[in-house]
Amino acid sequence: xxxxxxxxxxxxxxxxxxxxxxxxxxxxIVGYLGPxxxxxxxxxxxxxxxxxxxxxxxxxxxxxxxxxxxxYKRQIGYVPEEPALYAHLTASDYLMLVGRLRRLxxxxxxxxxPELLRLLQLHDSRYKTMTxxxxxxxxxxxxxxxxxxxxxxLVLDEPFSGLDVNAGLLLRTLLRTLADEGRMILFxxxxxxxxxxxxxxVIVLSSxxxxxxxxxxxxxxxxxxxxxxxxxxxxxxxxxxxxxxxxIDTIEGA
Amino acid sequence: xxxxxEVVLTRHFFASLFDFGFLSDDGAxxxxxxxxxxxxxxxxxxxxxxxxxMAKYSELSAEPIDVYQQAVMADHAFLMxxxxxxxxxxxxxxxxxxxxxxxxxxxLMAEPLSRPTxxxxxxxxxxxxxxxxxxxxxxxxxxxxxxxxLGMFRTGSFVISALAFAVxxxxxxxxxxxxxxxxxxxxxxxxxxxxxxxxxxxxxxxxIGTLLLSLPFVGxxxxxxxxxxxDAWWLRLVPPAWFVGxxxxxxxxxRWPALAALAATGTVAVLVVSVVSYVLLYRRFDRVTLEPAxxxxxxxxxxxxxxxxxxxxxxxxxxxxIAITIRRxxxxxxxxxxxxxxxxxxVLNSLLNASGWHDQxxxxxxxxxxxxxxxxxxxxxxxxxxxxxxALWIPLDLRSNWVFRMTEDGAGRAEGAAANVRAVWALAVAxxxxxxxxxxxxxxxxxxxRVLMVEMSIGWLLAEWTMADWQRIPFTCAYLxxxxxxxxxxxxxxxxxxxxxxxxxxxxxxxxARPLAAGICAVVFSATAAILAxxxxxxxxxxxxxxxxxxxxxxxxxxxxxx
Numbered sequence: 103x104x105x106x107x108x109x110x111x112x113x114x115x116x117x118x119x120x121x122x123x124x125x126x127x128x129x130x131i132v133g134y135l136g137p138x139x140x141x142x143x144x145x146x147x148x149x150x151x152x153x154x155x156x157x158x159x160x161x162x163x164x165x166x167x168x169x170x171x172x173x174y175k176r177q178i179g180y181v182p183e184e185p186a187l188y189a190h191l192t193a194s195d196y197l198m199l200v201g202r203l204r205r206l207x208x209x210x211x212x213x214x215x216p217e218l219l220r221l222l223q224l225h226d227s228r229y230k231t232m233t234x235x236x237x238x239x240x241x242x243x244x245x246x247x248x249x250x251x252x253x254x255x256l257v258l259d260e261p262f263s264g265l266d267v268n269a270g271l272l273l274r275t276l277l278r279t280l281a282d283e284g285r286m287i288l289f290x291x292x293x294x295x296x297x298x299x300x301x302x303x304v305i306v307l308s309s310x311x312x313x314x315x316x317x318x319x320x321x322x323x324x325x326x327x328x329x330x331x332x333x334x335x336x337x338x339x340x341x342x343x344x345x346x347x348x349x350i351d352t353i354e355g356a
Numbered sequence: 357x358x359x360x361x362e363v364v365l366t367r368h369f370f371a372s373l374f375d376f377g378f379l380s381d382d383g384a385x386x387x388x389x390x391x392x393x394x395x396x397x398x399x400x401x402x403x404x405x406x407x408x409x410m411a412k413y414s415e416l417s418a419e420p421i422d423v424y425q426q427a428v429m430a431d432h433a434f435l436m437x438x439x440x441x442x443x444x445x446x447x448x449x450x451x452x453x454x455x456x457x458x459x460x461x462x463x464l465m466a467e468p469l470s471r472p473t474x475x476x477x478x479x480x481x482x483x484x485x486x487x488x489x490x491x492x493x494x495x496x497x498x499x500x501x502x503x504x505x506l507g508m509f510r511t512g513s514f515v516i517s518a519l520a521f522a523v524x525x526x527x528x529x530x531x532x533x534x535x536x537x538x539x540x541x542x543x544x545x546x547x548x549x550x551x552x553x554x555x556x557x558x559x560x561x562x563x564i565g566t567l568l569l570s571l572p573f574v575g576x577x578x579x580x581x582x583x584x585x586x587d588a589w590w591l592r593l594v595p596p597a598w599f600v601g602x603x604x605x606x607x608x609x610x611r612w613p614a615l616a617a618l619a620a621t622g623t624v625a626v627l628v629v630s631v632v633s634y635v636l637l638y639r640r641f642d643r644v645t646l647e648p649a650x651x652x653x654x655x656x657x658x659x660x661x662x663x664x665x666x667x668x669x670x671x672x673x674x675x676x677x678i679a680i681t682i683r684r685x686x687x688x689x690x691x692x693x694x695x696x697x698x699x700x701x702x703v704l705n706s707l708l709n710a711s712g713w714h715d716q717x718x719x720x721x722x723x724x725x726x727x728x729x730x731x732x733x734x735x736x737x738x739x740x741x742x743x744x745x746x747a748l749w750i751p752l753d754l755r756s757n758w759v760f761r762m763t764e765d766g767a768g769r770a771e772g773a774a775a776n777v778r779a780v781w782a783l784a785v786a787x788x789x790x791x792x793x794x795x796x797x798x799x800x801x802x803x804x805x806r807v808l809m810v811e812m813s814i815g816w817l818l819a820e821w822t823m824a825d826w827q828r829i830p831f832t833c834a835y836l837x838x839x840x841x842x843x844x845x846x847x848x849x850x851x852x853x854x855x856x857x858x859x860x861x862x863x864x865x866x867x868x869a870r871p872l873a874a875g876i877c878a879v880v881f882s883a884t885a886a887i888l889a890x891x892x893x894x895x896x897x898x899x900x901x902x903x904x905x906x907x908x909x910x911x912x913x914x915x916x917x918x919x
Contacts (some may be wrong), residue, residue: 152761188753189676190685191680201405202672203759203768205669205670208669
């Protein structure tokens, strides 16, 4: 189980995350929602160990990040928001690099890397450097690298960004199956439809604080637009109709 | 007019020519200051050269007019070569931005801009960029050029001579700029699209490397007056000499028609190739916008995967990451080639100065030559090791370093550090020693193997020493240039160089004279390097990897108030 307790992050004088608590149990897919600047990416970076919290604790399967960061990180697969990878490498070069850094045996890598590339429809492009890859192709490489070591926890930041319909459906089915087999999935996104279709629970963040935590099934019972409306209320978003009018007035004005 | 799309676009292209893409905002600012400082140094050196040449020309004023003119020709070859060098280097550095590229196409063609506007703006920006260097170097060297022509008053042809020199020198700079553009243009047109980026990077690295290696020859041009007098055949291989021939032809002196013809033909040829490639690329913009379907056949073997194998997985992974990056990243390839070529150029200069190559017996010249031959590889190693460290530091894509941060552990850090030292050893020690080896063997005979052995052990020690505290994965850490106090670093570097080169030459002379001493030296240096390697492993296991460069913390604040 992933446990976050009192997670706080300050950047100088700016409080980006304020005493955030949540749990993620095996078999769960949790959607992590929030407007831009709410602290979503900060939370993700704290959970995967790329940032150190100013206060608070995170543990995964009983291993606290502050006690043994290496053992903690070994259990995590991560897909970052931007397709940030070394584009001068080929897809197989990149997966081999990640696999070697994670100390996977050579025999395993030589079997797993081509197979993953084939299954994610990257095999034909395996000798091309990723500079020529579309955003969706890069995203598929990142998904492959996150899965390569068979992690217990998958942390995905906008994983559907750039994926075509088929690749999106494949990833959705894959995540559902992984969760059914007991993996934990933390899924940060702006897309309500994906949260409704995929997640079992949703956590909404605003101004660095958790403002809502509910089961997705509860929204489904309340009506088709319930999640979106609740999100707008919870994150105190403004009324968008006057804002849209102002924008149109601005571009139509002299 | 100031805000017309053409002007805005030209300004954008011009500014992007100075954007090297690997520095943070602070780093880019620091680099701009450094470049401005370099410009000031270049201007000051121009003034200094005047002082040096004044003595020469006061002596020449008493010589016959023929002797004076030969000296002027040699100096003019030098004065034309310097702007040519700077312009070619400046254009070579931005080789991949000489033509509108895929990014320009994707962003700009979506805007209501015509293709002529985009190409015209790119060309205008390039002309401005090249013009900046042409003007800067010519202004810096103008006093020297004027000084060389003062003697023309004797023949009453000062104005014509000055005009001929100015035209020839400007054409020489144009030739240098267009030569680089022509090579890149031909490459864009004829290279397979799949290899375009790689070839373009290689051409840029080769240009920079060649220019740096040519520096010792540029420095020798003021001494080729006799070659001009004899119309030596090899002057036809030296482009600055062509334009001196053209200068003489313009003032009515037709004794060097071949050189003048070469200047005219060469300039026209590179102009035609440049214009044709611009026009063809204008008409076939798809050359730069379409990506290849596959760079290799799908049924090719899986050799790339096999290359990642090894008993130390992280060391192998990082070693391969370094190798691929140096091969494929134009920036890093250019840096490595450029820095190694700069070290090579420095050493080449000394080798060109040395005499006694054909002396069969032990003479003073022969002894000096042997000292130079022993000094040369050690100097290259001394310059190349910190240069390689710098090249490994320059970041590639900072956003992507998360993969190393997430997989960091103690054993991995130690293996990574070993990969770093190996890379430095291979490129900054083994390569220079191997390059100098045949020359040493030719002059020293079979006893050169003792020298090579000791050189390798000293190089290993230096590599371990230099990389001892380097807790980084290559190309993944932010870089802030200009952290040190430049005069302090210069003095420290120069003192280290003097001590290192003197001590290593003494050791190598001893090794050459006594086989036993060579063995002892090699064992002692290797053992010390091995101890440093053990300490490096311990240090790497205990410390954390560094991904953010920081300014030094030991700053002494100025206390301007009396509190």
